Amino acid sequence: MLILAIETSCDDTAAALLENDTLISNVLSSQDEIHTPFGGVVPELASRQHLKNIDPVVREALRRGKTDLEAIDLIAVTQGPGLTGSLLVGFSFARALAHVHSIPLVGVDHMSGHILSVFLNENKKQPLFPYISLVVSGGTSSIYLAESFTKFTLLGRTRDDAAGEAFDKTAKLLNLPYPGDRI
CATH class of the missing domain: 3.30.420.40 (ATPase, nucleotide binding domain)
Known part of the structure; x- marks a missing residue:
């Protein structure tokens, strides 16, 4: 089973490909530089940055995994807990991908x-x-x-x-x- 996993619960945008129990690719876009001047995560800035990062991060995870969306069997995405705006970006993106490509979607609990x-x-x-x-x-x-x-x-x-x-x-x-x- 080939799984595309998407994570946007806080400030980092991440996507990974897993085949069964093996990690195929893992891409992370950090927002540390954006939040450093504030000494902590600013939720509005985090969600806006996710909007910019999510498509390139997912595309890069697919590229590194030498695959495309047609080969994906399941999309897993963080559904919570986390920052509401950040979660909304990731879940909405994953849901749209799943719908357009007829791929099953599962929400994953961040704490799990x-x-x-x-x-x-x-x-x-x-x-x-x-x-x-x-x-x-x-x-x-x-x-x-x-x-x-x-x-x-x-x-x-x-x-x-x-x-x-x-x-x-x-x-x-x-x-x-x-x-x-x-x-």
Whole structure:
């Protein structure tokens, strides 16, 4: 199965091709330069940049994968959580592609990607289910119980500012580079 995956939950525009469990191509367009002067992501700027980036990023992922849309069996796209405008750009683009080319479309939960990302590294020992996952990403800080590849139970989350945003704000106060989590 050949899957085109599209991700626009926050400020980076990404597209990847996967054949079964193998990554064929992966293209990312970062917006760090745009948001650096503000010390954090500006949602309106992020969604506008996604509008500019999404078509070239998807085309480049297809080019690197030496394929075209006619060969795609499924389109997977982030459906949330994330910045509303950014998600709308990615989901609308993916939905239009799926409709025009008669390709099945599936929405993917952003947090599921974080929870399951531990399985992407082949060189490290992978966890056994069930396991606890701490997700600290942008506007989200949550703890999940991962019971299987498809079942996650939210155990707790922040009610105020997320740890990812706290890193950015602290870095700005200390005159350190953005994003603050890369120091």
